[in-house]
Amino acid sequence: MASSTTYSTQIAADILGTIAASTEAVVQQRPGAREHVLALAYKLVSTLETPSETVQRMGWTEPARFAATQMAIDLKIFEKLEEAHNAPVSLVDLVVSTGGDAALIARTMKHLSATNIISEIGVDEYASTPISTALTIPKFRDGISYLYNVAGPSLHSIPAYLKKTGYENPGNIADGPFQFAHKTQNPFFIWLAERPEYAEQFNNYMSGYRQGKLSWCDEGFYPVAERIGQRLNSEPPLLVDVGGGLGHDLLELRTKHPELSGRLILQDQADVIKQVGNPEKGIELIVHDFFTPQPVKGAKAYYLHSVLHDWDDARCLKILNNIIPAMSPGYSKLLVNENVVPDVGAAWPITSMDWLMMALGAVKERTxxxxxxxxxxxxLEVTGIWTYEQGTESLIEAEVAI
Structure with missing residues (x-):
């Protein structure tokens, strides 16, 4: 009988062969190729790691990486590296610019280098990487801070919370792991609204959450022009982005489909719309609470991206029931851009998001x-579901049932 080591080695060899065979597809940037190889790379690590190494990585390597990254953000270390334009930055310079203890800064830089956040050029000399450069941009930098300070404690509290409740599936948005961790009785979004710093971080993070991922308006995903490009006349809006945050989806749609004509409307709460500032040409801003009746009537499409997964079924129905009266039967479409959990072989981006939803809102990703x-x-009647690649969000299209 083959040993477990021999078995793991053979699996690793098979994975490496598959990765090698996928090189051309990645180089040519074929849709889904990068995601496929990335999934294989994670599987390769899990195959080659010993149990002890797995525990170490989960137990302190990644948590320490997360903590060191947050500290570097607080001290603006990544900005200091970026200002050097790829030239080495000495430990002495970092100590002077941050005011931190030299030994502490050195330990931080060592772990950030060991985990590929920054580059170690020489003895006590460091340089930026694409990752550290990205972490100087608000949508990525604030993602770390929001996840570390808000989402992280909520996830960590899940085992203790579930033990307290007798391992019942969380279902109360005002009494879940989030409330247990942050010692509050407020639902997540009410708590967030009372903390402008975290709310801004959350909104910035949402604007960059999907960057680099396949989009519903990419070629070969959802047939945008065919499904929503043909309109009865030029008067009603083309698309209303309900709860659309800072408008990144509308900008992407307009950039990737300049042939589409018609008004694009961004709706969200007043504090979010205020953060948008001056909108891009062709995008209208409307302050709107999606728990109230939809004011824009007869649009070709009403778009909800990562909105419904924040709410339980009862509140989702309230959101939908406020949109449906504004839809023109046989003409308007509801577009729901969300994760759809497959029955078998769900990818970690979806399963981990399901746990994050459990932690923050006692809600779930849906099958x-x-x-x-x-x-x-x-x-509503579902008229189609488009999924390009395992682990990416799907586009659900629905119309008013007649």
């Missing part, structure tokens, strides 16, 4: 059956 049931209950 196809659950999505169809929810939309049908609201009086």
């Amino acid at each position: 196809e059956k659950q999505w169809r049931g929810l939309l049908q209950q609201a009086g």
Whole structure:
């Protein structure tokens, strides 16, 4: 009988062969190729690691990386490296610019280098990397801070919270792991609204969450021009982005489909719309609470991106029931851009997001059956579900049931 080491080595060899065979597809930037190889790379690490190494990575390597990255953000270390334009920055310079203890800064830089956040050029000399450069940009930098200070404690509290509740599946948005961790009785979004610093970090992070991932408006995903490009006349808006944050989805749609004509409307709460500032040409801003009736009537499409997964079924139905009266039956479409959990072989970006939703709102990512049931209950008929690559968000299209 082959040993477990021999078995793991053979699996690793097979994975390496598959990765090698995928090189051309990655170089040519074929849709889905990068995601496929990335999934294989994670599987390769899991195959080659010993149990002890797995525990070490989960237990302190990644948590220490997260903590060191947050500290570097607080001290603006990544900005200091970026200002050097790829030239080495000495430990002495970092100590002077940050005011931190030399030994502490040295230990921080060592771990950031060992985990590929920055580059170690020589003895006590460091330089930026694409990752550290990205962490000087608000949508990535604030993602770390929001996740470290808000989401992280909520995730860490799940085992203790579930033990307290007798391992019941969380379902109360005002009494879940988030409330347990942050010692509050407020639901996540109410708590967030009372803390402008975290709210700004959250909104910035949402604007960059999907960057580099396949989008519903990419060629070969959802047939945008065919499904929503043809309109009855030029008067009604083309698309209303309901709860659309800072408008990154509308900008992407306009950039990737300049042939589409029609008004694009961004809706969100007043504090979010204020953060948008001056909108890009062709995008209208409307302050709107999606728990109230939709004011824009007869648009070709009403778009919800990562909105419904924040809420339980009852509140989702309230959101949908406020949109449906504004839709023109047989013409308007509801576009729901969300994760659809497959019955078998769900990828970690989806399963981990499901746990994050459990932690923050006592809610969940839904299966196809659950999505169809929810939309049908609201009086909508699903007319198609588009999924390009395992682990990416899907585009669910629905119309008013006639």
